[in-house]
Amino acid sequence: MAAEVGIVLVSHSAALAEGTAELAGQVGGGGVVIAAAGGTSDGRLGTSAEKVAAAVRRASAGGGVLIIPDLGSAVLTVKTLLADLEDDDDDGAFGPLGPVEVADAPFVEGAVSAAVIAAAGAPLAAVRAAAEEARDARKL
Amino acid sequence: MPASSDPAPGTSEASITLAGDLHARPAGQLSVAAAGFASTVRLSVNGRDSDVDAKSVLAVMQLGASSGQRVTVRATGPDAPAAVDAVIAILAAATAVE
Numbered sequence: 001m002a003a004e005v006g007i008v009l010v011s012h013s014a015a016l017a018e019g020t021a022e023l024a025g026q027v028g029g030g031g032v033v034i035a036a037a038g039g040t041s042d043g044r045l046g047t048s049a050e051k052v053a054a055a056v057r058r059a060s061a062g063g064g065v066l067i068i069p070d071l072g073s074a075v076l077t078v079k080t081l082l083a084d085l086e087d088d089d090d091d092g093a094f095g096p097l098g099p100v101e102v103a104d105a106p107f108v109e110g111a112v113s114a115a116v117i118a119a120a121g122a123p124l125a126a127v128r129a130a131a132e133e134a135r136d137a138r139k140l
Numbered sequence: 141m142p143a144s145s146d147p148a149p150g151t152s153e154a155s156i157t158l159a160g161d162l163h164a165r166p167a168g169q170l171s172v173a174a175a176g177f178a179s180t181v182r183l184s185v186n187g188r189d190s191d192v193d194a195k196s197v198l199a200v201m202q203l204g205a206s207s208g209q210r211v212t213v214r215a216t217g218p219d220a221p222a223a224v225d226a227v228i229a230i231l232a233a234a235t236a237v238e
Contacts, residue, residue, distance in 0.1 A: 023164075026164075026165055026168070027164050027165055027167070027168030027197060028168055028172065029165075029168060029169055029172055031172075109198055112164075112168070112197060112198065113196065113197055113198050115168075116168050116171045116172050116175065116197040117171075117175055117195070119168075119172045120171075120172045120173075120175030120176050120195075121176070122175060130196070133196065133198075134198055137196075137198035137199065137202065138202055139202060140202075
């Protein structure tokens with residue numbers, strides 16, 4: 001089986017990121033690393049590129065990492081971070097970690113859906129597709 | 141009791157009456173298991189025409205399968221019988237009354 005895909009949850013709220021990671025981890029059965037990157041480095045609501053970068057390193061198990069951001073400026077933080085790393089062409093910080101992709105998905109549903117497919121050992125593209133399919137999922 | 145049948149070549153099907161509700165964690169367990177098979181795996185409740193992809197945990201949760209309902213598992217593909225057996229076993233264990 002291919003190396004496992006890790007998941008990073010980026011939220012403006014540390015509690016939201018950690019709670020969603022806990023929920024997705026339990027539904028997925030615990031076999032996948034789901035790293036939370038919530039709030040600013042001084043504990044306020046917001047997002048932190050340093051926290052996201054650290055979470056990506058924690059989540060990396062060789063099969064790549066899927067980042068799921070919650071709202072607008074979390075997306076911006078993630079995109080800026082990834083662009084900076086691409087500029088650092090000489091083996092940027094994520095070089096040895098494998099591919100890192102961002103999912104356009106609802107936060108909780110996307111995390112749960114991605115965790116399940118990652119737990120089944122699917123590759124990054126399938127894990128991202130599972131997260132993004134959550135956009136169409138109905139609850140009622 | 142699960143009842144197995146063989147509706148078409150490459151397709152396996154079995155049903156089970158749930159002894160309890162299907163909650164989020166077992167739904168996840170079911171989808172993780174289903175996603176490990178090459179076959180397509182679909183679930184339907186109480187003989188309804190509409191069915192859902194067992195590999196999509198959100199779809200499985202949305203089914204809202206609850207105690208007393210009959211869930212039919214239908215798989216099509218190279219490992220269809222094993223996929224049906226695995227999913228039926230999870231439904232039986234996860235919804236068993238303690």
